[in-house]
Amino acid sequence: MNNMAKQKTNWRWVDWLYVFTIVSQLIYIGYYLEQMLTNPKDNGTLSFAVLQVVAGLVIATLPIIIERFMPYRFPEILYAVYLIFVYCSILLGTGLHFYSRLYYWDKFLHVLSAGLLAGLGYTVFNVLISKQLRQTISALLMSLFAATFGSTIGVLWEFYEFTGDSLLGLNMQRYMAKGHLLLGQAALLDTMGDLLADVLGSCLIAIIGYFCIKHNRDWLDKLTFTKK
Template identity: 50%
Template structure:
């Protein structure tokens, strides 16, 4: 897993750097390859910061994120920021829904890690699998709801169309205006539920299954 994590880390940093250099130069020459190129450059630059964030937090607070979750996080940043936003892969049908499904599973796993850190391993081993699964589902779904709050706020304050309530310059009406947001929430719940089910049956079979999602102390 460490090898895959390293590959994804370099893919994020190297890909983002190449994107900033090439697309930035084309923008300066008046030949921007994508609409809204200046904003896209800022978002891809943010992707670099997001990639560096786990390592910075680990060194600052002397702990380690679960290896699996960090690897999934790097894959998510690559597909959501560099490919999805920077290279406009969000125009591919269901790309956005796949990422919501995927990220919700990752966040549900993060919820397990937080639950374990707050509870302690000894007590965690005595916790019923159903409670762990319910917490994972609730946490992943909650973060998905908070993301929709962010999109709603951004659309209102900055005139964006993250919730896809506009078709070109025309506002969608009624049920059509809700389709993207509700589809995202369904995907968030589905991804969280998938991890919750894996948690329930995994812990029922072997409580050590949770170790994959636990934070570790470091020197």
């Protein structure tokens, strides 16, 4: 009984980061709900932003929900970067309009998410091989897998944006400006910039991972599922 109580109160540092993320989003939701009640004219814009942040609450909590149904915990460092990404993209990006206020905010998030996915690539690789093989397999091979994994997910995301733009008339790939179609290379700048950012973020983590593995193979333990 005492051991169970200790486990419940033994919070990891990433759990505090989760609390900060959730509390920040709740404060935002409360403030803008009050604004919607006092300024009904702006309800359309505000309600969309609030709904996005509410979705952010669910997205930030997903790893905790998934962990409930499996005997393992996600790697702390990956969960931390995941929470930072959710905070930066949904609360700061959409809620506080950083996407429109800071020109390169979207590209920064592509680099961050690609780095996160490259780290997840190491985790996936660790799952696919035995612990004994992990001690001898080529660090270059693992890093190439991580870089490819992160970059490929970035490409799939661009497919998703293209599908949304084609079927729903959205402008996720920013091929329009002020309602007018962009022409030539201008229409490709956003997509190509996103892909370059994805490759940059993936390769950066893969290079760091390569040298960390060469220095100490135990570094991979930071990117491995741990038993509860």
